[in-house]
Amino acid sequence: MDNLANKEFNPLKLENQLCFTIYAASRLMTRQYQPYLDQLGITYPQYLVFLVLWEKDGIGVNEIGCKLYLNTNTLTPLLKRMEQLSFIKRTKCCQDERKVRIYLSEKGKNLKEEAKNIPLEMAKSLNCSVEKAMCLKNELEILINQMLK
Amino acid sequence: MDNLANKEFNPLKLENQLCFTIYAASRLMTRQYQPYLDQLGITYPQYLVFLVLWEKDGIGVNEIGCKLYLNTNTLTPLLKRMEQLSFIKRTKCCQDERKVRIYLSEKGKNLKEEAKNIPLEMAKSLNCSVEKAMCLKNELEILINQMLK
DNA sequence: TTAATTTGCATCGCAAGCGACATAAATAAG
DNA sequence: CTTATTTATGTCGCTTGCGATGCAAATTAA
Incomplete structure (x- = not known):
């Protein structure tokens, strides 16, 4: 950046x-x-x-x-x-x-x-595809696993 | 996936x-x-x-x-x-x-x-480079901006 | 100028979160 | 068998977070 x-x-x-x-x-x-x-x-x-x-x-x-x-x-x-x-x-x-x-x-x-229907309605309102959401989720989980150590 | x-x-x-x-x-x-x-x-x-x-x-x-x-x-x-x-x-x-x-x-x-020194010590304990953290931050900000609309 | 509205902050009540501690049941040690 | 320890849940006290509402100062409208 x-x-x-x-x-x-x-x-x-x-x-x-x-x-x-x-x-x-x-x-x-x-x-x-x-x-x-x-x-x-x-x-x-x-x-x-x-x-x-x-x-x-x-x-x-x-x-x-x-x-x-x-x-x-x-x-x-x-x-x-x-x-x-x-x-x-x-x-x-x-x-x-x-x-x-x-x-x-x-x-x-x-x-x-x-x-x-809530999750998909939320995804829509967030303008976020399921794929993108799962990708972000995975990155956050790496962080979470670090913090759980 | x-x-x-x-x-x-x-x-x-x-x-x-x-x-x-x-x-x-x-x-x-x-x-x-x-x-x-x-x-x-x-x-x-x-x-x-x-x-x-x-x-x-x-x-x-x-x-x-x-x-x-x-x-x-x-x-x-x-x-x-x-x-x-x-x-x-x-x-x-x-x-x-x-x-x-x-x-x-x-x-x-x-x-x-x-x-x-707290932020950098945190980054260390999270095993997360500044670049990676800023990248994740940017993705979350896109989400935040959607929610602020 | 007076009245209505907006703005900035505060109060109240309630649901989380969580550290510190309590308690009773189950298990292990002696 | 008795005592000590562990386990599973719970209580207490405090700080956040926030919706609903209150209130006084400032601003706008009439």
Whole structure:
């Protein structure tokens, strides 16, 4: 980039921060989803929990946390709210009384059908092809894997 | 990608979500900064405010908000905490009594020196060259600009 | 000049996130 | 068998983020 070649690179400039760009993109992305999620009556983190449960129902709190990189101190209250809204059911596991299994209710299962068009509508509104999105996703995953080390 | 060509693409799979990857990257990035910011006694959003103020001191709440895409209902409490920690001073503007100008204190100015190595140390710990980071940043900015429309 | 509108900041309430810590069940060590 | 440790989840307190709303100063319209 001309930027790097010609002028001195100032590492403390906001415009040179990858971290801020990711932070801003994340918040704006949540905002972008909101009108769609409002229709379903759920929040963005709740949507992520649904994505996990729609793939695999009846898993534990910790397993959800592993997939979303969230700890139980975040998930427990979140799941309780989802239970309040009768999207899920939290049940103690018989074999291991410590574990709490999370099961989708009918209402929670039915939401999948209503949500199924959201990703492609989002891609459209972002003017981003699936290929381009997956490419960007892969680059970010390299970063994520570095941070998980 | 083989992925796209060979199997059916399931848009509701967590692993196919760009949005989740950005969300995860953002939280992990904040976590990655934390040991460095802890040493300075500041949080990540406060660090972003510092980046803005180190570039231009004495600006209004709204101007900070424009740069960080944050509204006053987030910034006002955040700035009050920063004032409590005596990093900044909030002063009513003479010409326009509605405006509150934010000025760095000596303590706030001195922090810049202590922070100056953070970006490059982060890049190192992320195993990410400046060029690669700026490239990824540019791609994310295209997305951001779409979302700001 | 007076009234209506806009602008800049703030307050309130709520949902995340997360560090620090608590608790009970399961497991391992003695 | 009893004690120590680990595991799975939960509570508490704090900072963000943000929608809805409030409010006073500034600006515009009438």
